[in-house]
Amino acid sequence: MDVRDNGGGSLKTVVDIAGLFIDQGPIVQIKSAAGKKEVLYDRDSKVQWDGPLVVMINEFSASASEILAAAIQDYKRGVVIGSKQSYGKGTVQNVIDLNQFVRGSTYGDLGALKTTTQKFYRINGGSTQLEGVKSDIAIPDRYSYLKMGERDIENAMPWDKIDAADYKVWDKQNNFDLAISKSRERMSNNAQMNLIDDNAKWLDERNKENVYSLNIDKFKAEQKALDEKNKKYKPIVDYKNAFEFKSLPYEVDQMNKDSVLKEKRDRWHEGLSKDIYIEEAIHILNDLQSENNKGLTTKVKKEKLVKS
Numbered sequence: 001m002d003v004r005d006n007g008g009g010s011l012k013t014v015v016d017i018a019g020l021f022i023d024q025g026p027i028v029q030i031k032s033a034a035g036k037k038e039v040l041y042d043r044d045s046k047v048q049w050d051g052p053l054v055v056m057i058n059e060f061s062a063s064a065s066e067i068l069a070a071a072i073q074d075y076k077r078g079v080v081i082g083s084k085q086s087y088g089k090g091t092v093q094n095v096i097d098l099n100q101f102v103r104g105s106t107y108g109d110l111g112a113l114k115t116t117t118q119k120f121y122r123i124n125g126g127s128t129q130l131e132g133v134k135s136d137i138a139i140p141d142r143y144s145y146l147k148m149g150e151r152d153i154e155n156a157m158p159w160d161k162i163d164a165a166d167y168k169v170w171d172k173q174n175n176f177d178l179a180i181s182k183s184r185e186r187m188s189n190n191a192q193m194n195l196i197d198d199n200a201k202w203l204d205e206r207n208k209e210n211v212y213s214l215n216i217d218k219f220k221a222e223q224k225a226l227d228e229k230n231k232k233y234k235p236i237v238d239y240k241n242a243f244e245f246k247s248l249p250y251e252v253d254q255m256n257k258d259s260v261l262k263e264k265r266d267r268w269h270e271g272l273s274k275d276i277y278i279e280e281a282i283h284i285l286n287d288l289q290s291e292n293n294k295g296l297t298t299k300v301k302k303e304k305l306v307k308s
Contacts, residue, residue, distance in 0.1 A: 001068070002056045004082065004277075008063025008089070015040050018071045020048040021078070026165040028067045029121040030092075039123075039165050050172060052288030053078030054281045057133060059143055062087035062150075063120075069133040070122040077170040079179060079284055081137040082277070088150035090129030091157055092118035116157065125164040129157055137183045137284070139277060140197035142236075145204035179287035183280065192239055192276055199233045241279035245269040 001017075015027045019042030030038045055069045055078055066086045072078045094117050098110040120128050130151045150156050187193050213219045247255060247265055255262040272278050 001053070001072075001078075002278075003061050003065040003068060004056050004058040005060045006062075006065040007060065007087075008065050011040060011064060011067070014064045014068050014071075015042055018042060018068055019044050021050075021053055021072065022075055022170065023047060023168075025075070025167045026123045027071045029123065029125075029162065029165055031119050031121060031162060033117055037162065052173070052285045054284050054288075055080045056277060056281055057082040057086045057135060058141060059083045059085075059087055059148055061133075062089040066090070066128045066133050067120060067122075070128055073133060073136065074122055074124045075167065075170045076173070076176060079136050079176070079183075079288065080133060081139055081183070081281060081284065082135050083141060083144065084138045085134045085149070086128075086132035087148075088128065088130045088132035090120040090127045090132075090150075090159075091116045092120070119157070121162050123165040123167050125161045127159050127161065130159040136180050137187065137280075139187060139280065140193055140200055141277075142196065142200050142203055144197065144200040146200075146207060173288065175288065179284050182287050183284050186280065186283065192235070195233065196236055196276075199236060202229070202233075239276055240273055241276060243273065243279060243282060245272045 011028065011030075018027045022042060024041065024043050024045045026039045026041050028040050030040065032038075053072065055072050057065070057069050057080060061069065061082070066089070069080050069086060073080045093114050096113045096115060098113055099105070102110060122128060130149075132149065213222065246252075246269070251261075251265070255265055
């Protein structure tokens with residue numbers, strides 16, 4: 001499940017999606033400003049997929065996306081990988097139009113008031129506010145050191161905790177911890193990941209710079225130095241993983257009849273082939289296979305990843 005850059009959506013949809021991978025049980029807790037607590041449940045005992053599962057997040061995974069990742073993590077149903085933590089938006093806002101309270105106002109548009117009315121909590125009791133969801137396997141990306149989460153917003157509501165809901169951890173995954181340790185070992189020895197982390201630190205340094213020379217010769221020299229520095233990070237853009245991505249047969253038939261769909265899918269597959277994070281997700285899926293099951297092939301020919 002890929003919820004990178006996903007800003008969230010419907011709570012009901014999140015409950016339905018999470019319910020595809022677990023037996024019935026709680027998915028998220030909600031607490032109102034008045035202190036009233038509500039728990040949203042998946043009440044369908046059917047499990048549509050009981051195999052290995054990876055949820056991919058980044059700093060832009062927010063709100064409902066974080067609830068999905070948190071539920072999968074709390075049930076220990078799958079491995080969450082990506083940025084150190086997700087965005088951290090664990091609140092619900094309502095916008096109140098102030099013009100509705102005043103008729104015939106001579107002051108013009110009175111604007112609106114945004115109020116925070118509810119707060120989300122994981123089934124383990126912790127809020128997704130500020131802290132978001134912390135990855136089981138943190139993978140460096142170019143935004144690792146930039147300030148962009150809820151925690152970086154002035155006067156953001158604090159993190160807190162309530163009582164945990166009653167839920168049962170998934171017990172059908174034999175080598176969950178082994179898969180995590182193997183992935184962390186791969187990450188520490190991966191030259192491409194180390195280069196991405198180095199690039200992220202450099203971008204953070206560049207973001208803090210706010211002084212530029214007005215001397216044209218000195219400015220050109222600085223830009224030339226930047227161009228040389230950028231060459232060091234060119235392998236990040238040129239990277240290509242070892243997998244082949246193709247659409248499923250039913251979609252291939254549709255693509256043969258729809259040139260626009262074919263162009264979109266070709267671009268998507270090309271993007272996947274350059275995505276080192278997808279590559280690691282597939283390795284983790286392979287590691288999550290039980291010893292009695294056949295592992296995933298090194299070359300994925302009919303791989304359809306779910307992009308929410």
